[in-house]
Amino acid sequence: MLTNNAPQQLTGIALPSLQDEDWKYTSLSPLVAALGAAWWQQRAGTPVATPSELTLDSIRINAATASCDRALPDGVTLRPWRESDHGLFDLPPAPPLPYSAKLARALADGGICLCIADGVELEQPILITHPEATGSSARLHGIHIGAGTNATLIDHFHGVATGAGVGTSLCQIRLQANAALDHYRIQQNSASHFHLGRIEIGQHRDSRYRLFAAELGSALSRLDLVTTLLEQGAECTLNGLMVLAGRQHADHHLHINHAAPHCRSRVHYRTVADDRARVVFNGAVRVAKGANGTDSAQTNANLLLSKRAQVDTKPELEIYNDDVKCAHGATVGQLDAEQLFYLQSRGIAKAEARQLLTIAFAEALLDTVAIPELRKVIEQAIMAKLPHGA
C-alpha cells in the first residue's frame, strides 16, 4: 500500500502539502492514487502513438524523440537535452529550487535543446509535439532565442486515454536582446493524464515574450511560469484561457520578476469551469528595488457554468519601488440571465445560447491567437467541451 509519503521515501523530495502557500488549492494525492509508485520508478513511460492533430504549416519537432520532420532552416539547431545544458539555461530563482523544478530535474529522462541563432526570421512556426505516455515521463527542454530573432513556438501536449500517465516538463527559455517569441502552449492531454509543467524565462534587453496558454485537457494540470525581466525594455504578455469540465483541476501560478527598470508586463487570463471543475490562478508580480518605471497590469475573469464549479484566484504584488504602475483585477461570474433570455427569445435553444455566450467570453483571448488554424482548433476543442444537449 502506497501512502502519500512514498514519493518522498523514493526520491527524497517531499510532496508539497496544502500548508505550502503555493500548493494551497492543489493536492497531488489524486496523482499518487492513480499512478502509485509508477510515478517515481518506471521512468520513460510507454509512449502512446498519437499524432498531434495540429495540421498547420510548421516545422514539427517531436519532444519525445528529439527529432524533426525536415531539415531545419539555417540558424536553427536541435539536439537532445544534456546535463551540461543546466549551465546554459539556469535562471533565477536561485536555489533552493521550488518543488516543480526539483521534481522535473529529479525525474528527467529526456528533452530537447533548441537554439535559434541571432537575427533569424523564421517563416513558419515551430511546432513541438508532446505526445503523452502511460506511466511517468519527465522532460527538460532548453530554448535559446538569439538576439534580434523573431520566432513562433507552439507546444502541443496531447494524447488519447489509454491508462494513467503523468508528464512532467521543465522548459527553460532565454531571450537575447531584442528577441521576440510568440509562445503558444496548448494542453490537450487525455482525461486520465496528469500534467506538471514549469516554464522559466530569462529576458534580456528589449526582448518580448508572449504566451498564449490554452488549458483544456488532463485530470489535473499545473503550470508554474517564472519570467524574469533581466534588462531594461523587456516586455512580457501572459495570456491564458482555461476551459474545464467534469472533475478537471487546473492551476496556473505565474511569477513575473521585474528585475530591471522600464519593463512592461501584462497578464490576461480567462477561465471557464463547468460541472465540478476547479480552477486555481495565482498571478505574482515582484518589482525589485531598482526597477523604476515598471508598468504591470493583470486581469483575470472567471466564468462558472455550474454551481459546483470552483475558482480560487489571487493576485500577489511584492513591490520594492515607488516608481511603478501596477494594476490588477479579478472577477468571478455566471452567465448573464438577461443575455441568455435575449438569445432564447430570438429562437436560440438554451444549451446553444449557453455555448454561444461561453465562446463569446473566451473570444477576448481567442482574438490574441494570431494563427487562424490554431485559433480554430482551440475554438473547436472548447465547443466540444461545452454541454450541448438540451
Next chain:
Amino acid sequence: MIKIENLHVEVDGKAILKGINLTINAGEVHAIMGPNGSGKSTLSNVIAGRNGYTVTQGSIRYFDQDLLEMKPEERAWAGIFLAFQYPVEIPGVNNTYLLKAGVNARRRQQGLEELDAMDFMQMVQEKARLVELDPAFLSRSVNVGFSGGEKKRNEIFQMAVLEPKLALLDETDSGLDIDALRIVAGGINKLRNPERAIVMITHYQRLLDYITPDFVHVLANGEILTSGDAKLAHKLEKEGYDWLLEKDTAA
C-alpha cells in the same frame, strides 16, 4: 391567435397583474398604454417567457397551445417576438450570427432546410434597409456600442428578419428622436400584414400618430381599465389618465 384569460402574475410575492383578459387576432394592431409601473412590460415578458414571473391564476392560449408550458425559444419558433424595452448588449456575439442561428433554428423546427449563407445575407441586407440600419451594424456585436435609438432600430430590424406572427413591441418609441421615430414607425407599418398581429406598448401617444392601432387598451395597476379604438388614444392624449384612475378608485 392569442387568448389571455384572467391572468394573475406575481413577482417576488407581489401581485403585478391582477386578472388580465385580452384576445388578439391575426392582422390586428393593439396598443397597450398606461402609466409607468402599471405592468405593461410584465405582460409582454410573461408572453415571451422570461424567468422570474409567477402566474398564480389564469391562462394564455396561443393558437392551439398552452403558451405558459413553452420555453422561450419554443415561443420564438412558434412566431412570438418581443422587442425589448431595454435591448441587451452581448459582447462577442455577432448580430448577424445571432439572427442566422435564430432563423435556422426555427426552420429546423418547421422541417425546412437551413438558409444558405448567400440567401441569408441578401435577406438581411434588404431588411436592414427597411429601418435604415447602417449595414456596418450587422457585423458588430449585438447592441454593443449602439446608441439608444440604434438599439431600438435593431429590435425592429430583428423583427423584420424573424418574421413573427405575434410581435410585442415594448416601448420601442421611447428614447427616439423625431426622425428615428418616423423611420421606426415606417418600418413597423411595412411589417403590418393580415397574418401578423402587433402589440405596441407605450406610454406616449406619439407613436400612435404614425401607426393607427385597431384597439387601444389602458393598463393601470395591473388591470385593463378600459379598451377602445384609436379615438381612445386621442382622448388620453388630451385628458391624461387621471379620469380613468379616478373612476377606478371610485368604483
